Amino acid sequence: xxxxxxxxxxxxxxxxxxxxxxxxxxxxxxxxxxxxxxxxxxxxxxxxxxxxxxxxxxxxxxxxxxxxxxxxxxxxxxxxxxxxxxxxxxxxxxxxxxxxxxxxxxxx
Numbered sequence: 001x002x003x004x005x006x007x008x009x010x011x012x013x014x015x016x017x018x019x020x021x022x023x024x025x026x027x028x029x030x031x032x033x034x035x036x037x038x039x040x041x042x043x044x045x046x047x048x049x050x051x052x053x054x055x056x057x058x059x060x061x062x063x064x065x066x067x068x069x070x071x072x073x074x075x076x077x078x079x080x081x082x083x084x085x086x087x088x089x090x091x092x093x094x095x096x097x098x099x100x101x102x103x104x105x106x107x108x
Contacts, residue, residue, distance in 0.1 A: 006100040008092040015098040019052050027102060029053075035099035059093045 006022065009015035019032050029051050038056040059065050089099055 004102055006102050008097040008099050010097055018100055031103050033101040035101055037093040040096045059090050065090055
């Protein structure tokens with residue numbers, strides 16, 4: 001299984017467009033996760049009704065972020081990103097951007 005962060009999106013509309021583009025490329029909805037900060041604006045909660053896996057995560061404390069990385073398997077050998085990259089994703093989430101993560105059975 002390959003896990004990778006496809007991109008971050010500025011808002012719900014952009015996240016859904018990017019996720020739908022991944023589906024058009026052949027990924028299954030079940031392979032796509034939309035990661036949202038748990039303190040994001042309320043309109044982003046509409047994502048959970050769109051058919052993609054949505055995870056609301058706590059990014060404000062260091063201990064919570066470490067737990068998030070572990071739960072999302074962003075520290076697993078199948079996912080390669082250094083701490084600086086992961087910290088940049090954390091910053092994106094704190095700015096209410098949406099992280100798009102793909103888990104795929106495809107070989108990259």
